[in-house]
Amino acid sequence: MKKTLSSPLLRQDEVDRQQYPVKLMQHQEEPSHQLTRHIHQIIAKSLAPATMLQEIAQLLGTVFQVDSCCLVPVTSEKFDRAITANWCASEYLGLPHPDEIFSTEQVECACEPTIEDISTIKNSLETGYQHLPLPIKAVLAIPTRFGGKNNGVISLIQFHPYDWSESEKQLLKAVESSCAIAFSQVAQAEVIASQEKYIAKSAQHQSLITQLTILSRSNLELNQMLQLAIASTAECLQADRGMLILLKYTDPLFRTQPKKQIPKAKATVVAEWSRDQSQSTTQLETLDKSFSVSECGLCQRVFTSGKAVIINENIDQNSISIAGVFALDILPAVVLVPLENQGKVIGFLVLQQAVPRNWDFAELNIMEMICAQMSNAIxxxxxxxxxxxxxxxxxxxxQSSLELQAKLHERTRQYVEQLRELNELKDEFLSNMSDRLRYPLTNMLMSIRNLRLPGIAPERQAKYVDILESECTKEINLINDLLTLQKLDSHQERPQYENIDLNTKIQDVATSFEQKLALKGLSIKMNLPTESLTLQTEVESFNRILQELFTNASKYSERDSVVQLQVYHQVEEQIDQVIIKITNTGLGISDEDATYIFDRFRRGRGGRWTPGTGLGLALVKSLVQHLNGAIAVESTPIENSNLSRICFTLTLPQFSE
Known part of the structure; x- marks a missing residue:
């Protein structure tokens, strides 16, 4: 039983296998007519050329009872490759290809061969021998002729010595014309395929030109456009690598010099594309992308010849200097096309391949057109x-001029805004001062008038004198607070630091306020460090800060509540400081009020009204800043209540002794 051995050039799914009668010659009176009819039937089925030849090879191998049958068309050099068919008996399938070379002495021709026939048969066997599993020991071959020219070879092969009979030679002669028709169809299919390939390539080239034209008219940045252009060109022309090299001339007079001179110019690869991302491609990416034209013989050839340079063989790099970026040891085949503008070279289009390649006229022409487009785009x-x-x-x-004018306008607007705010502050200050001065003076004036009334009882006289003393004290304290604030704002004096025992000082101030707080049902709960801290501060300013904070707590705390005082030592980011927190329970401070609670003469707008000058917390803030500290307030609502916990946090630096 024998079956086909497909050539590597064939698709297995195209082979429509059929079983043909064995020993046809023994059972038919006219074997040649029968065999010819079978061949014509195969041709008439309009199969693919490879499938048609494979079926004919199977038929001939089966009929002639040989070990292998090889059909090789004779094609012209313009075709890329020939479609061959090889059939082999099943018992020889899977054997390795032999190293032994066949001898032409083992070949017999079924007709009187000419010198051309002998050469044709030999070449066909060299092609078919590549797919045979055993050495050739006997061959019966005949060249087929169509239109007066050889168009193929039929080879019957035996893997053991064999003497071919005259009847076998006559039968092979009989089917020669039928096989010639099959070979002619193969040749015609190759012509059609070549024309279709040429048309497809032309359409591809036209598409490439259109694509580059669209790219040149796009708004892409130049380097991005060049990268897309070289990638499209190299991929369309099936190159292994593509580069765009631009020149920067260092000789300003070169543009007026003869064209064939080698210029002083620096060449730089501005765009690059590689087909395979292999280790060799990684090596290409590490090459130096800049070089001097005077150091590269390939670039110099373009200037001396004035046209494209094509290299398909390995160059002796010892005899000619080549820039390392071309990597000729990896990609020895190079085509270098100049980019020109007004007759001057501005760069090069480079395509490279790992194997030699014959660039046809159409491909070189399309490269010149691409170079012209790229030159215009550049x-x-x-x-x-x-x-x-x-x-x-x-x-x-x-823009700079407009920005300067805008800044001047903004500064002018800021000055106007500052003047407006200063006027508002002045008016507010005068209004507050008038209220704070007028109210005590009014009480003093009324007390003086009442003292002048005749017949006043002594106890009423004493009451009016107390009013006079109290209101006078308020006036003096107000003036002193204003003077203190002015002095602190002007930074006229530096703090006079001294060491104090913090626990003792706080307890003394709290004790002085216990009676005043008790009148309102308030109590003080202190949480002091176990070991008393020694604080370096200005005693008078520190006392005044605590007094004002306790005074504020006594004014705004809810009756029968507790004023909490907590003191602890903290070292954060190498900053040594003392934290004092005074917390009372009362009506909350809104976010709006919290923004100006430390301003002068500013008081909260919500809740009950309480008397005062409105300078207490402003004085606290100025004194804290005078001591290089910080003061903050936080109001936290109490759940299921309209009250809040108001916490003033005083932070003072703890200086080392």
Whole structure:
């Protein structure tokens, strides 16, 4: 039983296997007619060329009872490869290819061969021998002729010595014309495929030109456009690597010199594309992308010849200097096409391959067209860049002028706003001062008038004198507070630091307020450090801060509540400081009030009214800043209540002894 051995050039799914009668010659009176009819039937089925030849090879191998049958068309050099068919008996399948080379002495021709026939048969066997599992020991071959020319070879092969009979030779002669028709169809299919390939390639080239035209008219940045252009060009032309190299001339007089001179210019790879991301590609990426034209013989050839340079063989790099970026040891086949503008070279389009390649006229022509488009795009981009730089420079100057005017306008507006705020503050200050001065003076004036009334009882006289003394004290305290604030704002005096025992000082101040707080049903709960702290501060200012905070707590605390005082030592980010927190329970401080609670003559707008000058917390803030400390307030609502916990946090630096 024998079956087909498909050539590597065939698709297995195209082979429509059929079983043909064995020993046809023994059972038919006219074997040649029968065999020819079978061949014509195979041709008439309009199969693919490879499938058709494979079926004919199977038929001939089965009929002639040989070990292998090989059909090789004779094609012209313009075709990329020939479609061959190889059939082999099943018992020989899977054997390794032999190293032994067949001898032409083992070949017999079924007809009187010419010198051309012998050469054709030999070449066909060299092609078919690549797919045979055993050495050839006997061959019966015949060249087929169509239109007066050889168009194929039929080879019957035996893997053991064999003497071919005259009847076998006559039968092979009989089917030669039928096989010639099959080979002619294969040749015609190759012509059609070649034309279709040419049309497809032309359409692909036209599409590439259209794509590059669209790219050149797009708003892409130049380097991005060049990268897309070289990638599209190299991929379309099936190159292994593509590069775009631009020149920067260092000799300003070169543009007026003869074209064939080698210029002083620096070449830089601005765009690159590689087909395979392999280790060799990684090596290409590490190469130096800049070089001098005077150091590269390939680039110099473009200037001396004035046209594209094509290299398909390995160059002796010892005899000619080649820039390392070309990596000829990896990609020895190179085509270098100049980018020109007004007759001057501005760069190169480079395509490289790992194996030699014959570039046809159409491919070179399309590369020249691509170079022309890229040159125009580069010059246009450079011109637009120069214009844009000039526009940007003028725009920047105008913008700077407008920004300066805007800043002057904004500063003027700020000055006007500051003057308005100062006027408002002045008016508010005078209004507050008038209220704070007028109310005590009014009480004093009324007391003086009442003292002048005749017949006043002594106890009423004493009451009016107490009013006079109290209101006078208020006036003096108000004036002293204003003077203190003015002195603190002007920074006329530096703090006079001294060491105090913090626990003792706080207990003394709290004790002095116990009676005043008790009248309102308030009590003080102190949480002091177990070991008393020694604080370096200004005693008078520290006392005044605590007094004002206790006074504020006594005014705004809810009756029968507790004023809590907590003191602890803290070291944070190498900053040594003492934290004092005074917390009372009362009506909350709104976020709006918290923004100006430490301002002069400013008092909370919500809740009950309480008498006072409105300078207490302002004086606290100024004194704390005088001691290089900080003061903050936080109001936390109490759940299921309209009250809040108001906590004043005083932070003072703890200086080392």
């Amino acid at each position: 010059i246009q981009s450079q011109t637009l860049r120069q214009v844009q730089m000039l526009v940007d420079e003028r725009t920047a100057k105008l």
